Amino acid sequence: MPELPEVETIKQQLAACIVGKQFSDLAISDGKPLRRISSGNFRKRLIGQEIKEVGRSGKYLLVRLANGSTLIIHLRMTGALLLNPKNTERFTRVTFKFTDGGELVFTDVRRFGAMYLVKDEKDVVGKLGLEPLSDEFTPGILAKLLAKRKAPIKAVLLDQTVIAGIGNMYADEALFSARVHPMRKAGDLLPFETKNLHKAIRDVLTKAIGKKGASISTYKCPSGELGTAHFDFRVAHRGGEKCPKCKTVIQRVKTRNRSSYYCPKCQKD
């Protein structure tokens, strides 16, 4: 599931490969990913455009174009972007073709993925919270963001308007690192716990970027490679397995239809 480390990996690979290329054609076999725009307008406004830059905001990929507009892509659960795939991909939704003959293929089994073409990026990413790997994200700021909140810390970490880019897997991993139970009220965290959590978030995300993300489910890099970050997961998606620290069986709780995996001994409630 693409979260910040996966989208960052995609951004880096695309930045190295598609900047300077020009769209020659688009094949849209499923228009559902296109939001706020028709297939016809989407094609018309993209064909002929040159790619200037590739950026990222939270889990959104920003493909900036020569005319000042931005193609924004969110992969949601099962979306993937593949550069010149060798095989025909089964769940191809949109194929972007370049004047040099290359292709960027968007695949998405579950069809949750979203694409926008906007003049102002803020129309899509304007409400996102802090970038957790930016300099502005400090222990003090995190403490302020969590203060007085009554929702479980897990729910607040997943709220993209608070911190942008953390998803279910990395939230579980960061909470395990910081030894904080996912159902603790966010506002009740002690100062040392907030500090540990801040460090844990940054460590977990940074390490995962170094491993090209986690290939749980359908995630692949644009190059076709798989990420290896999931081999380092200690609790995420490991319900029923043993905690690597204390051997207690890892539990699962549900909040807002999302599973949280945690060690009941290492993460006290």
Next chain:
DNA sequence: CATTGTCCCTGGAAGC
């Protein structure tokens, strides 16, 4: 505003 619940979507795994 803060918070919670529902829905979207589909294939693969697990259970009977």
Next chain:
DNA sequence: TGCTTCCAGGGACAAT
């Protein structure tokens, strides 16, 4: 073997 149920979960939106 074949059917049913569960599971994965980001974000839009509605309700409280």
